[in-house]
Amino acid sequence: MSDIKIYTVDEPYLKIDCGLGEGPFWEEATNTLRFVDVIKQKLHAIDLNKGPESHKVLADLDISIGVTADIEGDDDHIFFGGKHGYGILSRSTGKYKYIRKYWSEKEVADGKEKLFRGNDGAVDARGRFFVGTMNDPLVKSPEPEGTLFRLDPDLTLHRVLEDVHIPNGMSWSNDNKTMYYTDSPTKNVFAFDYDIDTGSFSNKRVFYRVEEGEHGVPDGHAQDTEGYLWIAIHGAGKVLRVSPQGKKVxxxxxxxxxxxxxxFAGEDLYITSAAEEMPDQFPESTKLHGSLFKVHVGVRGAPSYRFKYNGEKP
Structure with a gap:
C-alpha cells in the first residue's frame, strides 16, 4: 500500500440529497458541470466559475435519465439516454422528446419498455452514442437481462451486447483500440478490442476486478490523458486510479x-454519489450521501466527444 497515493475528502463540494446522482459531464466551453438524479428525475448544473451557489435544476423531468451527451454543432440541446430510449432536451425550456426508442413495438407490447431503463453510456470518437439498459429497480430487481445499445449518427440502432446486468463506466483508450465497460454486479471492469471504423468490439477480458472479500462494486469511471481509469467503487466509499495495465496506483x-x-473538469475530479442503501447499518454514510464531491488530482481527463445529430428538435 505504500506506493499507492491516497486522497482524503471530508466535505462535499455541493451538499445535495440525490437519490441516485449519476452521469456527471463537464462542458468545457462554459466550465459547467451537469449531472442527473436518476431516481428524482432531475438534471442539475453548476457554473464552476461561480461555485456551488450557482447550482440549479436545469430540467425537472417525468422520466429517468441515466446519461447525457453534447451534440456536435448544437449548444442549445442535450442528447440523453433515458427510461425508454434516446432523446433530446432543450437547455432553455427543459422540454424533451424521444428520438429513438430502445424496444420494438412487439417488445413494448410484451411489457419490456416498463421493465427496463437506460443507465450509463458514452460517445466514441466517431460520434456514436452507446447506452446500456438494465431492469428498472422500481419495477424489478436487476437481473442479467439488459442490453447495450449503440446509436449511430444516422440514427441506426444496434444491439451490441446482451445479458447485461447493471451497465456502467464506459470509455475508450486514447488510441481508440480498447473499449472499457463495467457490469457492476460481476465486480469486473472489462476490456475489449475496439474497431473505431465500425464501432464493433471483440475479445472480452477482465481489465480490473474488485476481488471477493473486498467491499463494493465498480460503478462509473473517468479516464485521464495518461490512459488511467478513475473507477468509483460503490459500497466502499472509494474512487481508484487504475493503470492501463490494471494496477491500482x-x-x-x-x-x-x-x-x-x-x-474531470480540468485537473479536478468531481464525483457524484447516491443515497445510502443500508442507512441503519451505516448511519455515518447517510450524512453526506447523495452529495457531489471534488478533489484536485493534478491530471486532466481524456477528451470527450459529441453525438452527431442533425435531426428534429423539441
Missing part, C-alpha cells in the same frame, strides 16, 4: 459509501 477516500461516477 491511487485511491480517493470519501465520507459516504456510495460514490457513483467521477468526471
Amino acid at each position: 491511487a485511491e480517493i477516500r470519501l465520507p459516504t459509501r456510495c460514490p457513483t461516477c467521477p468526471e
